[in-house]
Amino acid sequence: MTFVTGLTFGGETWTPQYLKEIIKDKCLGCGRCFKACGRGVMALIALNEDGEVVDEDDDDDEIERKVMSVINAAKCIGCQACDRVCPKACHVYEPLAAT
Numbered sequence: 001m002t003f004v005t006g007l008t009f010g011g012e013t014w015t016p017q018y019l020k021e022i023i024k025d026k027c028l029g030c031g032r033c034f035k036a037c038g039r040g041v042m043a044l045i046a047l048n049e050d051g052e053v054v055d056e057d058d059d060d061d062e063i064e065r066k067v068m069s070v071i072n073a074a075k076c077i078g079c080q081a082c083d084r085v086c087p088k089a090c091h092v093y094e095p096l097a098a099t
Helices: 032-036 081-085
Strands: 018-022 042-047 065-070 091-094
Touching: 018 065, 032 042, 032 081, 081 091
Parallel strands: none
Antiparallel strands: 018 091, 042 065
């Protein structure tokens, strides 16, 4: 299988790795990746004690913790800046298949 590739400024071939998911069990919810990404790919979400996503505005559910989640993978450009600032290496990437 061939993948979408590009060239670096130095002329070397580069295969972008696009953000597929964030492993919620490893994520601290620190927001470093969110700050490193200017594309709106991720957002902070709230989880209850069972690990289910809950609405932050709903008073009935108790928020156990917050973690990052991929909300718009189509905006990812494959730079992996989010991974370079993550202290827990909780990002999962994959290359894009060429058509």
